[in-house]
Amino acid sequence: MTIDKLILLVEDNPDDEELALLALKQGKILHDVVVARDGAEALDYLFGTGSYAGRDVRLPQVILLDLKLPKLSGLEVLERIRANPATALIPVVVMTSSSEEADLLSSYRLGANSYVRKPVGFEAFSDAVQKVGVYWLLVNQVVAARRA
């Protein structure tokens, strides 16, 4: 297990945040998880701006992105991630309650790598989070990205 691999979880709902972390723990996925509570914070972390200015942070192996976020919406965050060469190639998994076709279309058009609808039942939710974690952290190969 390579410990330097990192997950960025962008989630404003503390319940969902805790449940996601619980699911990862239950799935024995013990990688570091950075949580951003809104879109702006997520971008600050990724671009080294705002409260993250001057701090040397690791870029994540995968970003788990909620769509309904305060300040900047998930779709806007996705667009900015893809527009920045430093983050353009980082896998983004949209994790949301919405199953609206419009959200699915927009997410894929803006370059999401995956779209997962959060189920209500915890067993199903936990299963989905674990599968995503295992796949994007362990199975999937990424291009080594360094902050520009």
Add this chain to the structure above:
Amino acid sequence: MADTSASPRIEREDDGKPRILIVDDSLTVRMDLQQAFDAAEFDTVACDTLAGARAEIARQAPSLVVLDVLLPDGDGIDMLREIKTTMSPAPLVMLLSTEAEVSDRVRGLKTGADDYIGKPYDATYVIARARELIGVAGCLPKPAAPRLMLIDDSATSRRHFQSILEGAGYSVVTAESGEEGLRTAFALRPDAIIVDRFLPGGIDGDTVIRRLKQDATLRDTPCLLLTGATEDGEELRILDAGADAFLGKEVDEAVFLARMAALLRSRIPARAVDASISSLLGTKKILTVDDSITYLNEVSTELRQEGYEVVQALSGNEALELLEVQSVDCILLDVGMPGLSGNETCRIIKQRPALAGIPVLMLTAAEGPEAFIEGINSGADDYICKSSDFTVLKARLRAQLRRKQSEDQYRLIREELHRKEIEAAVTKADREIAQVRAALVDELETKNRELETFAYSVSHDLRAPLRALNGFSNALSSQYNDLLDDTAKHYLRRIHEGSLRMGQLIDALLDLSRIARRPFDQQPVDLSQLAAEIAAELQAEHPQRQVDCVIAPDLAAVGDRQLLRIALQNLLANAWKFTGTRESAHIEFGGRAQDGERVYFVRDNGVGFDMAHAGKLFTPFQRLHGMREFPGTGIGLATVQRVVIRHGGRIWAEAVLDKGATFCFTLRAA
């Protein structure tokens, strides 16, 4: 006549002149008409037989044929029929024949003659009528230069002014008398008219101008009166007649031309004159009806002298027969005729919508109020005693024609106003409809957006807390299992299941709202195939079940494939579910014709329901069965109903408790 080779003419080139073919076996008629047409600047040819006429027509098609009826080698009417049926475009045909038989006139007009002129004819009338007919047919192009009309009886004077005007670039048409001038003015519509004040015959220059100014089609044409020496008070009288200007005949050329130019500048821009307003000065056809040939001929002679074309009839019946084919401008009707009397004839004429507008003058030998009252009662427009002077008859005739023209004009104005009102109303209505529609579309879009937003927040925001309920109750029972007793575990399970159930309900509600929101994609759909697919899926989901599923072949519909699939899925899944307690389950999907409509149905032998509750079936979240026995969201049938309604159809159910249910629906999308 002055040299006109370099001056503007009515038609500059021979090719542009309308071609007239005269067919008559009388040499004098041919010569007289040819001369008159040539002088009027037509391209004229004449021949004396039908054979000759055919050769001429073959050589070059004429614009108008003046055709005699009795010819040495055949009947002119046959020639007329030949021209009108074989040639395209068919030339105009003016029949020229003796007035002896009304039947000749009727036969000629019925065969398609454009006009019928009785002999003895008046050449200026024939020319004027030809100009009218050809002008109506659009064969007379208007020259670029202003066209002036000069009416003067003196040849010297005509040549003098014509050369001055043509030298200045005007196109000039001349007439020798007031009568000829008025008729030509109507046919040619000149830009201005110059009239010599002293004209021989019945109509002098003042009268010419007065009549021009009384005519709706010509009243805006500027008129210049040429006078001899002017005496005191003359000027007033001249202007009183309506002349726009007057000049002495010995006037200086430059002054004359300057005056002419000013007159043309002052002209009101030509209005589009409606063809249905007949000019008072155009050729007028008068039908005279009398049983006395002597009196008929006497009246005819008088009227022809005045420039009218006269059509004669010897009885009321003959007149009515004629009026079916011959349009006339006025009718002179003798009161005392054998057979159909004048009053009876008048009554019939006034009852026919096509004829009622023609002025009728009653002529009677008797004087006295009784005859007068009877005549007026029968609808006559005026009543004249035969013993009166012909000048009285002529004046009354003119008055009637003028009245008719005014009426026509006012009628046209009324119709035009009415049409504009209707147009305005229609435009206003269209605008209002468009506004209402735009507002509705706007409102609908707003509502749709609201619904989208609502659905979105339901989908997103309501599910998140459920996930928390479910997740944390789950975490509690798994992580603190040892600390909880059985009751606590049971409560946690209830919390867990409740949240799952609420999740299902939310999803079902979302699906229902999507039915209304998704775009409608209309196409032919094979319902039998859809049903078969769904049945196979249901069987795969419940492999332990044994269901006898019968699907009628070739049930087709036009509609949205996806929506129809959702509807059938719900109906078949319901049938599947409610036959779950049956030892041998039967499900049938079929169709039948009923009251001219296609009715589709899904029938099962399941538990059915009490028809007393049938009204609640399609209401969302209404359930007729216990949750334990038959789980469900209560949204399925509401969804089916929405699909059916979006297809313009109806849905209903028939059931017997414990015996089975049948759901029927129609689709009217096609």
